[in-house]
Amino acid sequence: LLQEDAERALFAATQALRPTVQAALAQHDFQAALTALSAVKPQVDAFFDNVMVMADDAAVKQNRLNLLNELSQLMNAVADISLLGE
Numbered sequence: 001l002l003q004e005d006a007e008r009a010l011f012a013a014t015q016a017l018r019p020t021v022q023a024a025l026a027q028h029d030f031q032a033a034l035t036a037l038s039a040v041k042p043q044v045d046a047f048f049d050n051v052m053v054m055a056d057d058a059a060v061k062q063n064r065l066n067l068l069n070e071l072s073q074l075m076n077a078v079a080d081i082s083l084l085g086e
Helices: 005-026 030-038 041-050 058-078
Strands: none
Touching: 005 030, 005 041, 005 058, 030 058
């Protein structure tokens, strides 16, 4: 269901990132985890610039939401990013 180049790139980056982040967290190396997560910024930016998350096709929309949720879970394993603005 990955239709756009930007969503394929974000999916690939997220999959590649997962083992690195998990290994850093297992060592309680939060700086390394955050550094690894920051590397995906270009793919995240491209995704939001080029992909309509709320697609008309329900399956495509859900797949895109799942991709963002997966990335969110990785980030929230390090820190609750919703609290950064407080």
